[in-house]
Amino acid sequence: MLFSLRELVQWLGFATFELFLHLLALLVFSMLVALQADLPSPKLSWWLVFVPLFAADGLSTYFTTIVSIRLYEKEKRLAVLRLLWVLTVLCLKLVCEVLLCQKLAEQDQARDLWFGLIVSPLFILLQLLMIRACRVN
Amino acid sequence: MKMSLAQRVLLSWIFTLIFLIMLVLKLDSKIHWNWFLIFLPVWTFDAILILMLIVKMAGRCKPDFDPRDGDESVKRRLWYLAALLLKLAFCLTLCSRLEKHTDVLVSVVCVPLWLMLGGALLELGHSVFCYRRD
Numbered sequence: 001m002l003f004s005l006r007e008l009v010q011w012l013g014f015a016t017f018e019l020f021l022h023l024l025a026l027l028v029f030s031m032l033v034a035l036q037a038d039l040p041s042p043k044l045s046w047w048l049v050f051v052p053l054f055a056a057d058g059l060s061t062y063f064t065t066i067v068s069i070r071l072y073e074k075e076k077r078l079a080v081l082r083l084l085w086v087l088t089v090l091c092l093k094l095v096c097e098v099l100l101c102q103k104l105a106e107q108d109q110a111r112d113l114w115f116g117l118i119v120s121p122l123f124i125l126l127q128l129l130m131i132r133a134c135r136v137n
Numbered sequence: 138m139k140m141s142l143a144q145r146v147l148l149s150w151i152f153t154l155i156f157l158i159m160l161v162l163k164l165d166s167k168i169h170w171n172w173f174l175i176f177l178p179v180w181t182f183d184a185i186l187i188l189m190l191i192v193k194m195a196g197r198c199k200p201d202f203d204p205r206d207g208d209e210s211v212k213r214r215l216w217y218l219a220a221l222l223l224k225l226a227f228c229l230t231l232c233s234r235l236e237k238h239t240d241v242l243v244s245v246v247c248v249p250l251w252l253m254l255g256g257a258l259l260e261l262g263h264s265v266f267c268y269r270r271d
Contacts, residue, residue: 001217002145002186005264011146020261027254030247037243115164119157126154133146 025056092121
């Protein structure tokens with residue numbers, strides 16, 4: 001729409017298959033959220049609802065590691081840079097997901113966990129994406 | 138006139154940042170605005186995208202337009218327009234639900250989102266498997 005697939009792959013640093021994986025995880029996650037909200041009782045655990053997102057992060061890390069190991073034989077610098085970038089993005093995403101899940105699962109105990117803190121990894125990610133966009137451009 | 142990648146990134150970046158800030162302030166109860174107002178950056182961004190799409194599609198009506206290079210892109214642009222409208226429908230029903238204007242199930246609210254994600258998955262899956270076949 002606004003970006004072509006090629007531009008997205010260049011900008012985000014993820015392969016097309018990884019984007020597909022994350023999108024699929026988002027679809028399953030949204031279905032589980034709807035199920036969690038609509039089921040009267042017994043409610044699904046929030047940790048269970050977040051499983052697709054955690055699984056997508058894990059699989060994406062696995063694929064990136066494999067790709068980087070293969071790439072390391074030909075282009076060492078590119079392989080290390082790619083691995084570092086994808087791991088940084090996935091770590092920030094994972095931190096945000098875990099904090100959000102904890103806030104939703106333990107609402108009484110996690111009162112000090114305010115949403116500004118939960119979303120802060122996303123703010124860092126936005127800055128990093130902006131810097132990367134300038135480099136790609 | 139085609140926008141450069143940096144300009145397009147900046148456009149989406151600004152709207153995402155403003156939306157995230159407003160969302161956090163609302164969720165932390167620092168502001169007590171209407172949910173429709175919180176989603177204002179989303180409405181604005183979608184309106185800009187729809188306007189850009191309509192302008193591009195209207196370009197077909199020019200007298201010097203070559204129909205040979207337009208068939209594929211028209212289908213694609215119609216799908217983009219449908220996806221944008223589905224996203225808009227999802228955001229509207231979500232806001233109505235959050236404002237308690239309606240009492241529909243969350244599953245019903247999510248139907249446009251699922252349709253949009255399903256379509257995007259099909260398109261992405263098609264490009265993944267086409268690339269592999271090549």
